[in-house]
Amino acid sequence: MTTAELSAPPSSLAHLHAARPMRSPTRIALGRFLRHRAAMVGMIILIGIILYVVVGSLIFSEAEANYNDTSLRLQPPSALHPFGTDRVGRDILARTIYGGQISLIIGFVSMLIEISLGTAAGAIAGYYGGLIDTVLMRFTEAMLSIPSLVLLLVMAKFFGGKIADIELFGRTFSGSVLVIILILGLTSWMELSRIVRSNVLVLKESDFVLAARAMGASDKRIILAHLLPNSMATIIVAATLGVATAILSEAYVSFLGLGVQAPTASWGNILTEAQEFQIIKDAPWYWLFPSLLILLTVLSINYVGDGLRDALDPRTDKRV
């Protein structure tokens, strides 16, 4: 054994260190996510759809989307109206652009409500336990035992017409949009709250929480700074899939006539009129384009959610 060989290990160690710098969990997860092929495809489609509804609204004004000319009713797709026209002669392309904005906003904002409610209820129930836990969880179970679409329809009936229109980003949003955001948020938080609660139940017994408490941290600080960040992976995945579910549910409720009200378009309420057999038969473009857009959006969000789940789960290391 020569001295050169003896001195080799330190230098090769240093080399290893330079090649593989310490990677934070976030960075590892990001790396995994970027290598998840399906998630990347989903991401690209999703960005495409967002561009479609944003750039599209710069080309067509909302007035054009609501402009009707009954002499042009149920026109098949043409150069002038690439997606055809609806039964009062409105351009379906323009309506899917503005309807898409509404559907995406509804999906995103109601997800925020879902996440806030679900996380708060789960964290409080799990952390404090006792009577608070029993009451909150019994209520959660009660909400879960009603089929979600039925609950949504009852809530839609309850809030319907009770909220006034608002102005935002230079657009007038019908009160029915706010109603649907509210009820989607209020009816979807239960699953998440149960997951967060079970996470918190395990985590609150761990040593780092004990240490934080010994250092005099308040309950609020322990929940916000120690318990919730450790449940973040679950919450992020639930949030992503929540947007997809919300977009589908909005479409169902609007389709059944209790959601977003005309003239404001949403992907769901464009389809309401397409229920008529004559339209199904003679004007397939009427129902095909809006429902394909819903399918594409929900599909791409589900792929992104699936990728995030794989990326954030420390047990899946096959792709690293």
Next chain:
Amino acid sequence: MTGYVLRRLLQAIPLLIIVSVVIFVLLQSAGDPLAIMGGRVPPRPDDRERLRRQLGLDQPMLTQYLYWLIGNDWTLVDRDGDGTADTPGVRRGVLRGDFGQSIVTNQPAIDIVLSRIPNTLILSVSSQMVIIVAGLGLGLLSALRQYSRLDNALTTLTFIGFSMPIFLIAVGFMYIFAVKFREWGLPYFPTSGMFDPREGPTVAQVAWHLILPMMSIAIISVARYSRYIRSTMLETINSDYIRTARAKGLSERGILYHHAFKNAALPIVTLIGLDLPGLLAGAVVTESIFAWPGMGLLFLEHLSRLDYAVLMAILLMITVAVIVFQLLTDLTYTWLDPRIRYA
């Protein structure tokens, strides 16, 4: 075990009370059922006043809930509007089996709901059978050939399946199998109702009308089931005792049937158990597209009229079904896996 079942049933009582209060309050505050009672001709103000009194809608909400729950035959109500409660009430309340009268048809709410159960079960049970058989088949196939071309194709299809809005499938099916088949001179499927009124509700007619709505419901859930079955099967196949069984030289078929499948059945039973009460609720969207006269359509019709007696009966029935099936699911566990015991 008996103690466990009793305790679970007792726990169901507060649950049912919460559900009924929440729904009752929501429905009662959703609007005025009398405003839409006369159709296009709104009732005259004095008629409206009298109806409100006779239906008991003039009472405070808590009183109305109590009358709905325990009836009002033990007390006197003011029916003629002279300010004194002098007529004995006639309602017996939900606890004694009286769900009240529908304000739309004036029939007992429970009769209306019960009359729709067969229709809804025909549709939901038949689709559930397609779902279980196809879901198991595709899920097992995927799991046994993990990462094969077939598995990848099925994975893509299942993702499309559960991202698919059901009306795209339903309307697409109508377009292809009713409209296009007719144009091409093929036998085409009917698109609405349960039977041809000229033929009457014969078995052949109902089966013929059933196919499109049944397939629409099945496709979406097959995606969910097969995905779930694939992952539970994979977990089981990759476990140690399966490797042991293989090492002992058991046949692949024996391993699958005796060892893997029985253990993978547990989560699948949960999935089915949680879905069964939904069969009673019907499929609101599908029934509405295909005009299938089931529970979902009944719910929609009476929701638009704010007929709370019928709506409450439907919702309560579903909630009871959810509770009962959850309990049955938990009891099935003990049979499938003797390690699980409830005290």
